[in-house]
Amino acid sequence: MALPLRYNWRNLFVRKLSTMLTFIVVAAVVLVLSVLLSFAAGIRASLAVSGCPENVIVLKPGATSESTSVIFPDEVNRIVQAPGIARDASGRLLVSQELCVQATLPRRDNPGAVANVAVRGVDDIGFELHKGVRLVEGRRFRPGALEVVVGKAAHDRYAGLGLGDEVLLGRLRNRRFKVVGVFESGGSALESEIWAPRTSVADSYLRVFCSSALIRLADAGLVPAAIAYINGPAVNLDAKRETDYYKDLSTKTREIVVLTTILVGIMAVGAAFAVANTMYAAVDGRRREIAMLRTIGFSRGAIVVAFLVESLLICTAACLFGLLLSLLIHGSRQDYLSDATWTVLAFELKVTPTTMLVSLSLAAFVALAGALAPAVRASKTNVIEALRKA
Amino acid sequence: MLRLIYLRNNLIRNRLRTLLTCAAVALPIMIYVLSMAVVDGVERFLDNSARQLRLAVTHKTSLVNPLPEGYRRKIESLDPERKGITSVCGMRWLGGKIANDPRPLQTMAIDADTFVATFPEYRLTPEEVAAWQRDRQALVVGRATAAQFGWKVGDRVTIRGSVPPYAPMEFHIISTAERAEDPITLGCRRDYLEEKLKECGYPYGLVSFFFVKCATKADVDRYRVAIDQLFARSPDETRTQDEKAFMSEFVTQQFDLPRRLTILAAVTVFVAVMAAANTMSMNFRDRISEIATLKSMGFGGTFVFTQIQAESLLLCLVGGAVGAWVPYFAFTWTPLKDYTVPVIQVLLIRPAVCMQALVISLLIGIVAAVWPSWAALRLKVVAAMRSLE
Numbered sequence: 001m002a003l004p005l006r007y008n009w010r011n012l013f014v015r016k017l018s019t020m021l022t023f024i025v026v027a028a029v030v031l032v033l034s035v036l037l038s039f040a041a042g043i044r045a046s047l048a049v050s051g052c053p054e055n056v057i058v059l060k061p062g063a064t065s066e067s068t069s070v071i072f073p074d075e076v077n078r079i080v081q082a083p084g085i086a087r088d089a090s091g092r093l094l095v096s097q098e099l100c101v102q103a104t105l106p107r108r109d110n111p112g113a114v115a116n117v118a119v120r121g122v123d124d125i126g127f128e129l130h131k132g133v134r135l136v137e138g139r140r141f142r143p144g145a146l147e148v149v150v151g152k153a154a155h156d157r158y159a160g161l162g163l164g165d166e167v168l169l170g171r172l173r174n175r176r177f178k179v180v181g182v183f184e185s186g187g188s189a190l191e192s193e194i195w196a197p198r199t200s201v202a203d204s205y206l207r208v209f210c211s212s213a214l215i216r217l218a219d220a221g222l223v224p225a226a227i228a229y230i231n232g233p234a235v236n237l238d239a240k241r242e243t244d245y246y247k248d249l250s251t252k253t254r255e256i257v258v259l260t261t262i263l264v265g266i267m268a269v270g271a272a273f274a275v276a277n278t279m280y281a282a283v284d285g286r287r288r289e290i291a292m293l294r295t296i297g298f299s300r301g302a303i304v305v306a307f308l309v310e311s312l313l314i315c316t317a318a319c320l321f322g323l324l325l326s327l328l329i330h331g332s333r334q335d336y337l338s339d340a341t342w343t344v345l346a347f348e349l350k351v352t353p354t355t356m357l358v359s360l361s362l363a364a365f366v367a368l369a370g371a372l373a374p375a376v377r378a379s380k381t382n383v384i385e386a387l388r389k390a
Numbered sequence: 391m392l393r394l395i396y397l398r399n400n401l402i403r404n405r406l407r408t409l410l411t412c413a414a415v416a417l418p419i420m421i422y423v424l425s426m427a428v429v430d431g432v433e434r435f436l437d438n439s440a441r442q443l444r445l446a447v448t449h450k451t452s453l454v455n456p457l458p459e460g461y462r463r464k465i466e467s468l469d470p471e472r473k474g475i476t477s478v479c480g481m482r483w484l485g486g487k488i489a490n491d492p493r494p495l496q497t498m499a500i501d502a503d504t505f506v507a508t509f510p511e512y513r514l515t516p517e518e519v520a521a522w523q524r525d526r527q528a529l530v531v532g533r534a535t536a537a538q539f540g541w542k543v544g545d546r547v548t549i550r551g552s553v554p555p556y557a558p559m560e561f562h563i564i565s566t567a568e569r570a571e572d573p574i575t576l577g578c579r580r581d582y583l584e585e586k587l588k589e590c591g592y593p594y595g596l597v598s599f600f601f602v603k604c605a606t607k608a609d610v611d612r613y614r615v616a617i618d619q620l621f622a623r624s625p626d627e628t629r630t631q632d633e634k635a636f637m638s639e640f641v642t643q644q645f646d647l648p649r650r651l652t653i654l655a656a657v658t659v660f661v662a663v664m665a666a667a668n669t670m671s672m673n674f675r676d677r678i679s680e681i682a683t684l685k686s687m688g689f690g691g692t693f694v695f696t697q698i699q700a701e702s703l704l705l706c707l708v709g710g711a712v713g714a715w716v717p718y719f720a721f722t723w724t725p726l727k728d729y730t731v732p733v734i735q736v737l738l739i740r741p742a743v744c745m746q747a748l749v750i751s752l753l754i755g756i757v758a759a760v761w762p763s764w765a766a767l768r769l770k771v772v773a774a775m776r777s778l779e
Contacts, residue, residue, distance in 0.1 A: 062556035270417030
């Protein structure tokens with residue numbers, strides 16, 4: 001027969017200070033874990049929804065991102081020969097030449113600091129290829145005008161990007177572009193960008209050639225053939241799925257995850273030691289009580305379970321508290337400078353269900369690892385000896 | 391003597407608890423040491439930049455806009471006698487990868503004639519300098535990068551740049567810069583890149599930034615303003631900063647690592663305090679009757695107070711020493727020493743950081759024992775004895 005849960009619960013309050021200190025230790029570890037994981041989750045979420053499976057992005061071989069790539073017009077002429085390119089309703093080939101440059105803009109929350117924001121020059125057709133892009137305020141820019149639409153994340157984080165504001169762009173920062181719209185794209189990386197007509201960008205940045213070409217295939221099944229064609233001798237450029245391109249950009253996330261795992265692992269082991277310490281003290285302080293329980297018929301197993309449950313109670317409560325604290329940062333916007341594109345990528349910190357599950361299992365691990373040895377020791381209490389001491 | 395024996399016996403009377411507490415302090419201290427080593431690395435990196443008395447000249451509107459290479463002559467003409475400006479060196483970022491390997495390289499194409507004078511911290515030997523000047527395809531590889539790729543002096547490597555001309559370029563490794571401050575960057579000659587750019591039909595004669603080595607601190611301040619004035623109202627205006635300011639912009643933009651790691655270090659220290667405080671309060675509770683007895687025998691409040699403090703200090707100091715030594719050992723003597731970290735490159739754990747960790751563990755010891763030792767000091771003997779069974 002197991003001991004009633006109520007027994008464990010009330011025992012926690014016998015040693016209030018110890019319980020509280022252990023609680024704080026575990027809560028702090030969970031807090032660190034969930035914050036670090038939510039960083040990784042935020043970046044991953046933003047890059048995961050970027051890109052569309054039927055799209056293929058074409059860069060110059062060797063270039064690591066759109067911003068370091070250059071594509072010549074004759075190369076574009078060869079790209080459009082690729083098999084399987086889809087057409088829109090009016091019969092235009094779905095090929096978007098894009099020009100990626102950057103602008104240095106002050107941050108909204110800290111005007112002293114600046115950020116390198118990506119500026120993408122696109123033609124009207126670009127809106128067709130980037131499927132998720134949807135204007136939430138204002139209108140699209142007119143072709144060839146000095147007008148921009150800005151991503152929602154950029155609009156929120158950088159100063160001077162409100163609807164109707166004028167923003168200075170161009171190689172010499174001397175062209176006034178008017179913000180005429182704000183777009184959303186389901187939280188993808190594009191939301192950190194500023195979009196302007198390609199010709200205006202080319203002119204303002206003295207750039208003759210475009211950076212990349214995006215093509216849409218009629219069907220996701222046609223993608224491998226198109227990639228093979230473009231990578232082959234016919235075009236000799238570097239094509240990859242748009243989704244893969246963004247996946248490659250997220251290498252930094254993997255670094256964070258690795259670092260997180262190491263740091264949190266060390267901390268978790270430390271916390272397990274702290275829990276073990278508390279539980280040993282609890283066992284030592286209750287020898288007589290345990291002997292009494294054994295006398296009135298509770299089995300060794302029941303005693304082990306009782307201590308494990310007690311430890312689980314503290315750690316789970318601490319974990320929930322830690323998660324609650326981490327929810328405070330949920331949804332806050334952060335950004336980082338991608339080392340591949342050299343532009344900032346804004347993302348939202350996300351405390352995902354996975355993060356919660358991982359935190360809970362970490363807390364459970366800490367609770368069990370810390371309490372197992374003390375619980376076994378408790379179950380081995382010599383009944384007669386312990387009772388005689390009374 | 392009595393105190394020491396008592397202290398020792400106190401620590402070994404519950405060996406398990408002592409051990410667990412040491413571990414619970416050691417592990418957070420380990421994280422503290424690791425994260426502060428990164429912060430320290432960033433600071434050392436920036437300090438080196440400051441010590442070198444260099445100015446970084448970039449395009450005014452954005453780092454990614456190149457400057458004409460002819461600006462070098464104009465900057466040099468500010469000081470024809472070379473009293474204030476020792477040398478000017480243009481650089482162009484090439485990045486790059488080798489074939490069939492996803493690891494990115496940090497290659498810079500550098501003005502061959504002024505590289506050695508402008509960057510003395512590379513500490514090239516006279517033979518290496520001679521090889522650098524003789525061979526247009528010379529490549530200086532940082533020692534950590536060389537170790538990662540298994541390269542040695544004399545090897546030929548083919549690197550494909552991430553920017554124009556995107557073409558594979560063959561280099562001859564002439565040095566692995568064993569004594570350089572920067573163990574990552576690869577340096578090649580800019581004249582070789584120029585030749586390749588012309589061959590492939592890309593725009594040439596452009597540099598990403600100039601580094602201007604100055605003679606004194608006063609010159610740094612003077613030319614910082616003078617260079618920008620020189621190019622004011624020209625098609626390509628410049629932004630000149632001292633090298634430390636230039637570099638710290640990079641560092642803070644990349645995740646603002648120093649600030650975040652400092653927060654992490656603070657949290658872990660907090661965790662260690664809680665773990666140690668838990669032990670000390672448990673010890674105190676177990677020993678209330680003993681402390682009351684000691685007091686009734688005539689040992690003063692100070693005795694019990696210092697005894698508890700000393701126990702806590704020793705406990706945390708041992709934990710801290712272990713926590714500081716393990717990463718120090720791992721990153722100084724094992725293969726981990728070539729592990730590269732973003733931004734700061736190689737994780738070097740300096741004894742200073744370990745000392746800092748020891749001081750922190752002492753503080754943890756003091757804070758952890760505050761409540762128990764204070765309670766022991768104020769313990770009412772009569773009341774405590776009365777509650778004895």
